[in-house]
Amino acid sequence: MKQLVLPLILILLLCSCASLKMDKRFIDGVYEASCGICNFDMTGDDCELAIRIEGKEYYVEGSTIDEHGNAHAEDGLCNTTRKARVRGTVKYATFFATSFELIQE
Secondary structure, eight states, rough: HHHHHHHHHHHHHHHHHHHHSSEEEEEEEEEEEEEETTTTOOOOOOOOEEETTTTTTEEESSSOOOGOTTTSSSTTTTOOOOEEEEEEETTTTTEEEEEEEEEOO
């Protein structure tokens, strides 16, 4: 019985890792950016930068909300939604930015 358990665990582990890798896609374009908690109704403890891609929201790694001005100012990302030109990868339900620039309106 022990001889069957270890191979079964390894197979399940490999299948779960393979399914996580499939949740990975390259993103390059203009999308909505804002505070995930204040404007996108995401869960969390602090104001954090998030983007909306095809109707789904993702927290951003590789850029922070404070890098784009005072988040709590009248035109800040906690009070408004802005357009951003982004490039990066969505994986594990997070957007990993290699480039993130707010578009001046």
